[in-house]
Amino acid sequence: MRGPVPDTAVTTSPAGALRGLSDLRRVAIVPALNEAGALPAVIDELRAFDPGLDVVVVDDGSVDRTAAVARSMGARVLRLPFNLGIGGAVQTGFRFAFENDYDLAVRVDGDGQHDPSQLGLLIAPVLAGEADIVVGSRFAADADGYRSSRTRRIGIRLLARVVSGIVGQRVTDTTSGFQALNKHGIALFARDYPHDYPEVEATVMVFRHRLRLIEVPVSMRERGSGRSSITSLRSVYYMVKVLLAIFVGLFRRNVVPQEDAR
Amino acid sequence: MTPLAVSIAGAIASFTLVLVVLELIRSHRLRERYALLWLATGLTLTGLSAWREGLNTIAGWVGVRGYPPAVLFAVGILFILAVLLHYSTVISRLSDQNVMLAQRLALLEERLGDDATA
Ligand SMILES: Nc1nc2c(ncn2[C@@H]2O[C@H](COP(=O)(O)OP(=O)(O)OP(=O)(O)O)[C@@H](O)[C@H]2O)c(=O)[nH]1
Ligand SMILES: [Mg+2]
Numbered sequence: 376m377r378g379p380v381p382d383t384a385v386t387t388s389p390a391g392a393l394r395g396l397s398d399l400r401r402v403a404i405v406p407a408l409n410e411a412g413a414l415p416a417v418i419d420e421l422r423a424f425d426p427g428l429d430v431v432v433v434d435d436g437s438v439d440r441t442a443a444v445a446r447s448m449g450a451r452v453l454r455l456p457f458n459l460g461i462g463g464a465v466q467t468g469f470r471f472a473f474e475n476d477y478d479l480a481v482r483v484d485g486d487g488q489h490d491p492s493q494l495g496l497l498i499a500p501v502l503a504g505e506a507d508i509v510v511g512s513r514f515a516a517d518a519d520g521y522r523s524s525r526t527r528r529i530g531i532r533l534l535a536r537v538v539s540g541i542v543g544q545r546v547t548d549t550t551s552g553f554q555a556l557n558k559h560g561i562a563l564f565a566r567d568y569p570h571d572y573p574e575v576e577a578t579v580m581v582f583r584h585r586l587r588l589i590e591v592p593v594s595m596r597e598r599g600s601g602r603s604s605i606t607s608l609r610s611v612y613y614m615v616k617v618l619l620a621i622f623v624g625l626f627r628r629n630v631v632p633q634e635d636a637r
Numbered sequence: 638m639t640p641l642a643v644s645i646a647g648a649i650a651s652f653t654l655v656l657v658v659l660e661l662i663r664s665h666r667l668r669e670r671y672a673l674l675w676l677a678t679g680l681t682l683t684g685l686s687a688w689r690e691g692l693n694t695i696a697g698w699v700g701v702r703g704y705p706p707a708v709l710f711a712v713g714i715l716f717i718l719a720v721l722l723h724y725s726t727v728i729s730r731l732s733d734q735n736v737m738l739a740q741r742l743a744l745l746e747e748r749l750g751d752d753a754t755a
Contacts, residue, residue, distance in 0.1 A: 456738055456741045457734050615673065616669045616670060616673065619673070619676070620669045623659060623663050623669070626663050
């Protein structure tokens with residue numbers, strides 16, 4: 376287990392330093408499946424980064440005290456009646472953000488692997504109007520820290536190649552769930568979000584809807600408590616499934632840009 | 638040896654299955670998760686129909702002497718069984734979830750008070 380990433384001028388920008396942020400309604404979407412152990416620290420860190428950030432925990436059918444822990448810390452909790460999988464869970468959060476008219480949403484894993492103090496890096500380009508969706512990448516240029524297991528890294532690289540080729544822009548980490556989105560991003564994902572290994576397909580979808588996606592380097596941590604859902608057999612299944620989805624998706628015609636986009 | 642007409646008909650039929658499955662995914666009527674088994678079925682049967690010597694060899698292995706295309710039937714039936722079994726698991730999960738949804742709804746309505754049900 377690694378401690379928090381060392382503070383440097385770049386990795387930590389307290390939310391106060393982000394101009395215009397305080398005028399926006401902003402929400403953190405935290406998907407959590409049996410993360411009662413890791414959640415308190417995540418919520419604390421989110422508040423430390425930005426006290427004005429509403430925290431919404433999506434409890435994806437946990438069998439531990441995830442929902443109770445989140446509620447006791449003052450977070451709003453969307454409790455799903457059974458496990459929907461990460462895609463369905465996260466989309467519940469996007470729907471919440473859309474229906475409650477939030478201007479900005481960040482997505483942070485409930486397992487503590489994403490460091491909320493780096494959120495400034497993700498939010499800045501959104502605030503500057505440079506992107507609709509900003510993804511924290513473990514593999515972009517100067518990122519360091521946890522990079523997942525060897526086999527999964529190979530898979531992530533391969534998917535990144537395929538996706539880069541399709542969208543015509545270099546993406547390095549198509550599996551990162553550390554993201555910030557503006558209203559356009561929220562609206563798109565509230566309406567349509569892929570299922571059980573969603574980020575790869577979502578990346579392609581974003582480009583096909585002509586939204587602007589950029590990556591910024593971040594470092595991620597090793598898992599604190601709980602267990603990763605992704606075993607190696609599953610990774611192979613997901614690879615096949617995701618590649619199939621991407622390639623078939625290429626032949627879809629109904630990908631007109633959203634009317635309200637930009 | 639498999640009659641040529643059988644090979645051609647088999648290959649066309651199974652490849653059509655592949656195309657239909659791809660089209661169903663494309664038009665959002667079939668989720669990738671449920672399509673994978675169908676694709677495997679279609680591709681395997683296409684392969685076995687088109688690769689005539691292969692079918693012969695496999696027929697030899699499993700002791701089919703007179704009529705190699707019988708292997709096509711056998712493989713086809715195996716895949717159909719796999720798909721059906723898969724569906725049974727899917728239906729079981731759906732009905733469990735349905736029970737849970739109904740229970741959650743009842744609890745929610747109770748919390749909202751009687752007028753919510755009126
Ligand atoms: N895996 C999984 N995670 C879920 C689900 N629903 C919500 N989550 C949450 O989604 C986040 C990401 O899941 P992880 O299993 O850590 O996936 P990951 O971060 O890509 O994988 P690791 O690098 O092994 O941690 C965690 O906060 C989970 O609690 C679900 O159905 N499956
Ligand atoms: Mg994780």
